[in-house]
Amino acid sequence: MSLLVIGTLAYDTIETVHDKRDEALGGSAMYFAVAxxxxxxxxxxxxxxxxxxxxxxxxxxxxxxxxxxVEVAEGKTFRWGGRYEADWNTRHTTFTExxxxxxxxxxxxxxxQSAEFVFLANAHPAIQLKALQQVRGPHFSVADTMNLxxxxxxxxxxxxxxxxxxxxxxxxxxxxxxxxxxxxQAAQQVMGMGPRYVILKKGEHGAFxxxxxxxxxxxxxxxTVVVDPTGAGDSFAGxxxxxxxxxxxxxxxxxxxxxxxxxxxxxxxxxxxxxxxxSRRTLSDIDERYNELLSIVTV
Amino acid sequence: MSLLVIGTLAYDTIETVHDKRDEALGGSAMYFAVAxxxxxxxxxxxxxxxxxxxxxxxxxxxxxxxxxxVEVAEGKTFRWGGRYEADWNTRHTTFTExxxxxxxxxxxxxxxQSAEFVFLANAHPAIQLKALQQVRGPHFSVADTMNLxxxxxxxxxxxxxxxxxxxxxxxxxxxxxxxxxxxxQAAQQVMGMGPRYVILKKGEHGAFxxxxxxxxxxxxxxxTVVVDPTGAGDSFAGxxxxxxxxxxxxxxxxxxxxxxxxxxxxxxxxxxxxxxxxSRRTLSDIDERYNELLSIVTV
Numbered sequence: 001m002s003l004l005v006i007g008t009l010a011y012d013t014i015e016t017v018h019d020k021r022d023e024a025l026g027g028s029a030m031y032f033a034v035a036x037x038x039x040x041x042x043x044x045x046x047x048x049x050x051x052x053x054x055x056x057x058x059x060x061x062x063x064x065x066x067x068x069x070v071e072v073a074e075g076k077t078f079r080w081g082g083r084y085e086a087d088w089n090t091r092h093t094t095f096t097e098x099x100x101x102x103x104x105x106x107x108x109x110x111x112x113q114s115a116e117f118v119f120l121a122n123a124h125p126a127i128q129l130k131a132l133q134q135v136r137g138p139h140f141s142v143a144d145t146m147n148l149x150x151x152x153x154x155x156x157x158x159x160x161x162x163x164x165x166x167x168x169x170x171x172x173x174x175x176x177x178x179x180x181x182x183x184x185q186a187a188q189q190v191m192g193m194g195p196r197y198v199i200l201k202k203g204e205h206g207a208f209x210x211x212x213x214x215x216x217x218x219x220x221x222x223x224t225v226v227v228d229p230t231g232a233g234d235s236f237a238g239x240x241x242x243x244x245x246x247x248x249x250x251x252x253x254x255x256x257x258x259x260x261x262x263x264x265x266x267x268x269x270x271x272x273x274x275x276x277x278x279s280r281r282t283l284s285d286i287d288e289r290y291n292e293l294l295s296i297v298t299v
Numbered sequence: 300m301s302l303l304v305i306g307t308l309a310y311d312t313i314e315t316v317h318d319k320r321d322e323a324l325g326g327s328a329m330y331f332a333v334a335x336x337x338x339x340x341x342x343x344x345x346x347x348x349x350x351x352x353x354x355x356x357x358x359x360x361x362x363x364x365x366x367x368x369v370e371v372a373e374g375k376t377f378r379w380g381g382r383y384e385a386d387w388n389t390r391h392t393t394f395t396e397x398x399x400x401x402x403x404x405x406x407x408x409x410x411x412q413s414a415e416f417v418f419l420a421n422a423h424p425a426i427q428l429k430a431l432q433q434v435r436g437p438h439f440s441v442a443d444t445m446n447l448x449x450x451x452x453x454x455x456x457x458x459x460x461x462x463x464x465x466x467x468x469x470x471x472x473x474x475x476x477x478x479x480x481x482x483x484q485a486a487q488q489v490m491g492m493g494p495r496y497v498i499l500k501k502g503e504h505g506a507f508x509x510x511x512x513x514x515x516x517x518x519x520x521x522x523t524v525v526v527d528p529t530g531a532g533d534s535f536a537g538x539x540x541x542x543x544x545x546x547x548x549x550x551x552x553x554x555x556x557x558x559x560x561x562x563x564x565x566x567x568x569x570x571x572x573x574x575x576x577x578s579r580r581t582l583s584d585i586d587e588r589y590n591e592l593l594s595i596v597t598v
Contacts, residue, residue, distance in 0.1 A: 087480075181386075182523055182524075183521075184521040184523055185523055202504065205501065205504035205505070205518075206504070206505070206518055208518065208521075208595075215521075215594075215595050216595060216596075216598075217518040217521070217595050217596060218518065218596065218598075219504075219505055219507065219516040219517065219518060222482075222483040222507075222514075222516070224481055224483055224484055225481075253598075256597075256598045257598060260598060294598060295514075296507075296514050296515060296516050297515075297516060297517065297596060297598065298555075298597075298598070299515075299517075299552075299555045299556060299559060299593060299596065299597070
């Protein structure tokens with residue numbers, strides 16, 4: 001069924017201890033769309049500058065991504081720079097140039113307004129809510145967020161949480177949002193703020209899903225060589241939402257499987273710079289690793 | 300089938316941010332035996348001083364633990380003190396008094412020498428090997444170790460590893476022993492040192508088992524209130540080895556289930572000071588939580 005993502009398309013500058021990339025394709029919606037495309041044909045609402053290469057949009061379209069919601073605005077595309085420490089867990093933002101994203105006013109095209117599955121990638125929560133309100137009664141909506149918004153736009157975030165079905169966040173964000181160090185209790189508190197589903201990611205330590213009818217936890221896929229962790233969270237969300245949209249339902253079994261699919265797409269993502277590894281993967285590659293992960297976690 | 304543990308019985312002084320206990324019952328073999336007792340009747344080889352309370356030995360015997368291998372030596376029982384930071388992950392050893400354990404020369408009684416399952420709790424690896432060599436061809440032997448021995452007795456530890464079937468260690472120890480930061484690669488390197496099974500514990504982030512025929516990973520049981528993490532590793536080992544001894548086999552299914560049982564017994568352990576919570580638990584309590592954990596990890 002139809003899946004809509006609202007988020008960023010960007011050019012990133014990424015430094016790891018081993019290598020560096022300039023002007024690498026990035027942005028939350030880029031990672032999400034590439035991860036979700038093997039499962040379904042996601043539609044995309046985003047803004048780019050006039051410098052965004054047409055070839056990059058053409059590539060998305062070839063993957064089946066609906067790009068009629070990508071606005072080309074006068075100015076430069078969003079740019080972000082990050083540097084990772086050797087342990088991968090410490091990331092320094094070296095620069096952020098919002099550029100055309102600074103005045104992003106999401107307009108969901110008429111043909112996407114009946115989307116049944118919606119993912120609000122990380123953005124100011126007021127922008128996320130504005131986008132969500134253009135969709136007519138989606139079956140399942142999930143938002144991402146970050147520590148910045150918990151810090152500077154908490155009221156807007158709380159307003160958003162009353163309107164989404166799920167929130168996807170990492171351990172640090174969960175602790176910051178709730179003031180609760182125990183992650184299960186933090187997830188329960190987040191549910192008290194509105195979302196019926198909380199997806200809590202712990203990086204290399206896996207993730208868990210909490211809802212009224214599902215409590216499911218799993219370890220990360222054991223990637224032996226990490227190349228670039230950028231986009232891991234958005235790739236997780238893409239596999240998670242993509243597999244749910246393909247199933248067309250949010251029954252407990254679909255939700256559990258979606259956690260595995262998200263884990264798998266995130267694991268491909270971190271194996272290469274930018275979308276280099278992830279963009280090569282077919283549904284057959286994904287299913288193969290899904291089965292491997294399933295064998296690792298099955299009692 | 301018969302399970303033998305060689306380790307310490309101790310009195311601990313434990314400080315957490317919430318509370319403090321003096322002269323609390325502890326020691327690796329104590330936690331192991333209490334955790335394993337609901338599954339089977341483990342036999343114990345250890346040394347205590349003349350100050351060790353007979354009531355504590357009587358309690359073990361009532362649980363079905365074979366205590367004829369507990370030597371009472373002239374002097375005081377091993378004592379250890381630890382203090383935990385609020386995050387539980389940082390532990391400071393406040394004192395260690397080896398006392399009678401300083402000259403521990405393990406003597407496995409004749410009636411225990413045919414043990415089919417053997418656990419060598421944390422001790423100097425030369426002592427562990429000496430104990431193991433008194434057992435006639437056990438079916439499955441597993442050793443624990445710690446960073447101290449990796450640091451000061453590496454050759455003895457490597458000699459021990461050529462004689463045991465499994466090694467149980469935590470993430471920090473695995474990285475220290477192999478110099479490899481990726482835990483899967485570290486576990487593979489440990490297998491290259493001798494053990495056919497590596498059980499790698501990651502505290503609140505769960506554990507995995509690696510062998511030639513099994514790769515199994517699972518998250519920790521979501522304990523909401525941790526009271527005292529002392530003995531979590533030994534309680535894990537007790538549930539793990541106890542359930543394997545009860546099954547009488549090391550087939551892949553038994554090994555996977557044993558990882559869940561170890562996770563469950565460790566989760567009871569950390570819910571109380573010393574053995575206060577763990578010692579209350581029956582096999583029925585354990586099975587109930589096992590089924591809950593199974594429901595959390597089943598896709």
